[in-house]
Structures are given as C-alpha cells and as structure tokens.
Amino acid sequence: MRVIIYTGKGGVGKTTVSAGTGVLCSELGYKTIVVSTDPAHSLSDSFGKRIGKFPVKVTEKLWAQELDVNEELRINWDKIQGFIVKFLSYQGFDKFIAEEFAIFPGLEELFSLLKINDYHSDKSYDVVIVDCAPTASTIRMLSFPDIVSWYMERFFPLERKLVKTIRPVAEKVVKFPLPTDDVYSQVEDLYRKIEHTKKILTDVKTSSVRIVVNPEKMVIKESQRxxxxxxLFGFPVDLIIVNKVFPDEIEDRHFKKWKQTQNKHVEFVREVFAPIPMKISFLGDDEIVGLNKLLKFAVNLYGEDDPTEIFYEGKPMKIEEKNGRYHLKLKMPFFSKRDVNVWVKNDELIIELPSFRRNIFLPHTLASSRVVEAKLEDGILTIEFEKIKGR
Ligand SMILES: Nc1ncnc2c1ncn2[C@@H]1O[C@H](COP(=O)(O)OP(=O)(O)OP(=O)(O)O)[C@@H](O)[C@H]1O
Ligand SMILES: [Mg+2]
Structure with missing residues (x-):
C-alpha cells in the first residue's frame, strides 16, 4: 500500500491535488481512496458528489471518505478521557474545565490519521491519499504520536497488573482514582495504533508527504517551516507542488508584473527545497470541480509520471559513528544558528526552535553519552555525542 499525504497552507489547493491524484491513480488501475482528515471537509465539493464518513464509491476503482473526527475521538479516547476528567475533578478542577482539558487541540486529527492503520492492516486499498487540514494542524497531527506517547507514559506509569491488585486498598489511601482495566485497554490499544501508524508514515517506501505551495512569499515561508x-519528525517529504502558477497563455499587460513575481518565487521554491523535486501546476480558467477536470488537472501536474512513485528518498535523520563518537544528523534547512537551541536532559534530546520545541527520546547509546558539540551547517544540524567513560 502507498500513502500520499498532501499538506500546505490554507487554500493552496490541497483538496484539489488530493482529489485529482485520486482520480489519476484510479485511472492507472490502482484501487484508491481519498481520505479527508480536515474537519472542514471539502471533498464533496471537489468531486461534485456527496461524500460521507464511510468510504463512498466514486468510480470503479475510486473511493472517498470525509472522516468524522468526533467518532474517531470516541473510539480511541472515551475511556481515557473519562479517567482524566475523574482524576482532574478529584484535584478540584471544575468538571467542564476538566472535560476541555482532556482533549488537546489536534487530538481529533491525530485519531483521523490512525485510520490509515486500519487500511494498512486490511490491505483494503493500493493507494491511500490523505487530504489534510492547513499546515499548522498537520504538523500538530504528525507530531502528536510522540507527544501522546510521552504524555501517556507519565499519566499511566504504573503497571496495569499492579494497579489491578492494589486498587481497592490504594484508592482508600491515596484518595484519588486509579485507572481501571478498560482505561488501560484503551491506552494499550492506542499505543499500538499510534506506534504502527508512525511506522507506516515514516517509512519512505510506504509513505510520501507532499507539500503544496502557491508562488507567494507568505505561503512559501510557512511551507519552509x-x-x-x-x-524533524522523520516524515519523508518527496515532492513540492507549486500550484496556481499563471500559464503562458495569460499575456494581459495587467498580469505582466505578477508573472515576473511568480517566476521569481518558483525559482526560490526550487532553490530552497532542493534536492526535493518540484512540480508545477497552472492556474486553470475556472474552479477545478468534477472528475473530468480533476483528471485533466492531475495529468497536467504529474505528466508521464505515476503519482505512486517515490520522487525522493533521503533520510531526514541519521546517526553515524566516527572515531568512537556518535553524530546525530538532522536536516534543518531554513534555520540559522541563532535559531536553534540544543540540550540533553536525562534520556531526551531537546531541540528548541522559535515557538516550537521537540523532545527526541535518544537511543540507549546516545542517552548514556554527553553532547560535545552541536553545529548547524548547510541546513544540517550535527550533534556530536561522546561516550561517558565507565558506562
Ligand atoms: N490550479 C488551479 N486552477 C484553478 N483553480 C484552482 C487550482 N487549484 C485549486 N483551485 C481552486 O481553488 C480553490 C481552493 O482549492 P482547494 O480547496 O483545493 O484548496 P485547499 O488547500 O484544500 O484549501 P483548504 O486549506 O481550505 O482546505 C478551489 O475552488 C479550487 O477549485
Ligand atoms: Mg482542503
């Protein structure tokens, strides 16, 4: 199964590219589904056909689905949420606030993403195309597996069996609720699903993340970030799509300056995302709605290429050993030295970027080593670790 995820700033054309790619893949003979994880779905508008929360057959080999975030949340989180609310209420939180607190922003979208896991296990489709919400949400959604795992480890630290044995006695003593067996079941299920989904999404052979941009300064900036x-999260980006580029046919004087500006931006995109390849799709003479227009759009975009191809296969994160020292290498283009802060705390590497922080659980060897140097050169952050003597 191949998974193709489209992300990008609001309104750049993610849904159009997703739906178009879906039509093209199905025409190429792949059993394809286009899944929208954006709570503000628009696949129905794009296909010109009512799409629902279950897969709807669009053509012989094409399905589409607009996931119901509340339902996914209920399936994956209701017991855990119940426990968190109970726990927080015991701590004196107002029930309403506790309920709000038990659902983090981005959680619904994460659960939508877990659907990929089901399709992978069932081998239901050859190609799964994911139409995401605008970039900020996608980043949150894709980074969530790490964050949720971190949170769960701290919230549910005790061994399930142990809790089962001591609960009747312990609850009297500690005066707060301990998780019941069904809460643990849901935690374990969720863990398994998250881990598996992450494995699928970070495997370059299975998944591709493709960034859609428009030739506009602000859009490009957000996409670079x-x-x-x-x-940083290890998702394989293999293609940049520049959509809504003015075609040569537009010769109007009014657009001359616009075209020059766009050309400049297209070149900038090519430069800053290199070596990731770039494809261009032109602004059509009308909205792109319905199967025929979508297919034409996708054929123009992909040309002779098969969208299920892997267009770039570089590893975003690497660990190398050199003279007894480990080098953790992360691709971090677009950030200058003063933007990045790096330190190690216990078994975690903390990388801080403006308005964002990432904790990486270090592999055992690195966790018992110390950071000697961190340098950012040519868009690659290299962190050098040295073994602590005697360990
Ligand atoms: N190359 C194009 N030529 C003409 N119209 C286009 C092109 N690409 C997208 N559109 C139109 O632009 C509008 C926005 O596109 P689309 O809904 O695909 O963007 P989106 O990135 O999914 O937006 P959102 O962030 O709101 O989900 C739609 O009306 C679509 O038909
Ligand atoms: Mg959309």
Missing part, C-alpha cells in the same frame, strides 16, 4: 518540522 513545515518542511523543517516534517524532517
């Missing part, structure tokens, strides 16, 4: 974070 997204690209750095995607790298």
């Amino acid at each position: 997204a690209y750095t974070y995607l790298n």
Whole structure:
C-alpha cells in the first residue's frame, strides 16, 4: 500500500491535488481512496458528489471518505478521557474545565490519521491519499504520536497488573482514582495504533508527504517551516507542488508584473527545497470541480509520471559513528544558528526552535553519552555525542 499525504497552507489547493491524484491513480488501475482528515471537509465539493464518513464509491476503482473526527475521538479516547476528567475533578478542577482539558487541540486529527492503520492492516486499498487540514494542524497531527506517547507514559506509569491488585486498598489511601482495566485497554490499544501508524508514515517506501505551495512569499515561508518540522519528525517529504502558477497563455499587460513575481518565487521554491523535486501546476480558467477536470488537472501536474512513485528518498535523520563518537544528523534547512537551541536532559534530546520545541527520546547509546558539540551547517544540524567513560 502507498500513502500520499498532501499538506500546505490554507487554500493552496490541497483538496484539489488530493482529489485529482485520486482520480489519476484510479485511472492507472490502482484501487484508491481519498481520505479527508480536515474537519472542514471539502471533498464533496471537489468531486461534485456527496461524500460521507464511510468510504463512498466514486468510480470503479475510486473511493472517498470525509472522516468524522468526533467518532474517531470516541473510539480511541472515551475511556481515557473519562479517567482524566475523574482524576482532574478529584484535584478540584471544575468538571467542564476538566472535560476541555482532556482533549488537546489536534487530538481529533491525530485519531483521523490512525485510520490509515486500519487500511494498512486490511490491505483494503493500493493507494491511500490523505487530504489534510492547513499546515499548522498537520504538523500538530504528525507530531502528536510522540507527544501522546510521552504524555501517556507519565499519566499511566504504573503497571496495569499492579494497579489491578492494589486498587481497592490504594484508592482508600491515596484518595484519588486509579485507572481501571478498560482505561488501560484503551491506552494499550492506542499505543499500538499510534506506534504502527508512525511506522507506516515514516517509512519512505510506504509513505510520501507532499507539500503544496502557491508562488507567494507568505505561503512559501510557512511551507519552509513545515518542511523543517516534517524532517524533524522523520516524515519523508518527496515532492513540492507549486500550484496556481499563471500559464503562458495569460499575456494581459495587467498580469505582466505578477508573472515576473511568480517566476521569481518558483525559482526560490526550487532553490530552497532542493534536492526535493518540484512540480508545477497552472492556474486553470475556472474552479477545478468534477472528475473530468480533476483528471485533466492531475495529468497536467504529474505528466508521464505515476503519482505512486517515490520522487525522493533521503533520510531526514541519521546517526553515524566516527572515531568512537556518535553524530546525530538532522536536516534543518531554513534555520540559522541563532535559531536553534540544543540540550540533553536525562534520556531526551531537546531541540528548541522559535515557538516550537521537540523532545527526541535518544537511543540507549546516545542517552548514556554527553553532547560535545552541536553545529548547524548547510541546513544540517550535527550533534556530536561522546561516550561517558565507565558506562
Ligand atoms: N490550479 C488551479 N486552477 C484553478 N483553480 C484552482 C487550482 N487549484 C485549486 N483551485 C481552486 O481553488 C480553490 C481552493 O482549492 P482547494 O480547496 O483545493 O484548496 P485547499 O488547500 O484544500 O484549501 P483548504 O486549506 O481550505 O482546505 C478551489 O475552488 C479550487 O477549485
Ligand atoms: Mg482542503
């Protein structure tokens, strides 16, 4: 199964590219589904056909689905949420606030993403295309597996069996609720699903993340940031799509300056995302709605290429050993030296970027080593670790 995820700033054309790619893949003979994880779905508008929360057959080989975030949340989180609310209420939180607190922003979208896991296990489709919410949400959604795992480890630290044995006695003593067996079941299920989904999404052979941009300054800026974070979380970006580029046919004097500006931006995109390849799609003479227009759009975009191809296969994160020292290398284009702060705390590496922080659980060897040097050169952050003597 191949997974293709489209992300990008609001309104750049993610849904159009997703739906178009879906039509093209199905025409190429792949059993394809286009799944929207954006709570503000628009696949129905794009296909010109009512799409629902279950897969709807669009053509012989094409399905589409607009996931119901509340339902996914209920399936994956209701017991855990119940426990957190109970726990927080015991701590004196107002029930309403506790309920709000038990659902983090981005959680719904994360659970939508877990659907990929089901399709992978069932081998239901050859190609799964994911139409995401605008970039900020996608980044949150993709970074969530790490964050949720971190949170769960701290919230549910005790062994399930132990809790089962001591609960009747312990609750009397500690005066707060301990998780019941069904809460633990849901935690374990969720863990398994998150881990598996992460494995699928970070495997370059299975998944591709493709960033859609428009030839506009602000859009490109946001996408550069997204690209750095995607790298940091280990998601394989293999293509940049520049959409809504003015075609040559537009010769009107009024657009001359616009075209020059766009050309400049297209070149900038090519430069800053290199070596990730770039494809261009032109602004059509009308909205791109319905199967015929979507197919034409996708054929123009992908040309002779098969969208299920892997367009770039570089590893965003690497660990190398050199003279007894480990070098952790992270691709971090677009950030200058003064933007990045790095330190190690216990078994975690903390990388701080403006308005963002990432904790990386270090592999055992690195966790018992100390950081000697961190340098950012040519868009690669290299952190050098040295073994602590005697360990
Ligand atoms: N190359 C194009 N030529 C003409 N119209 C386009 C092109 N690409 C997208 N559009 C139109 O632009 C509008 C926005 O596109 P789309 O809904 O695909 O963007 P989006 O990135 O999914 O937006 P959102 O962030 O709101 O989900 C739609 O009306 C679509 O038909
Ligand atoms: Mg959309």
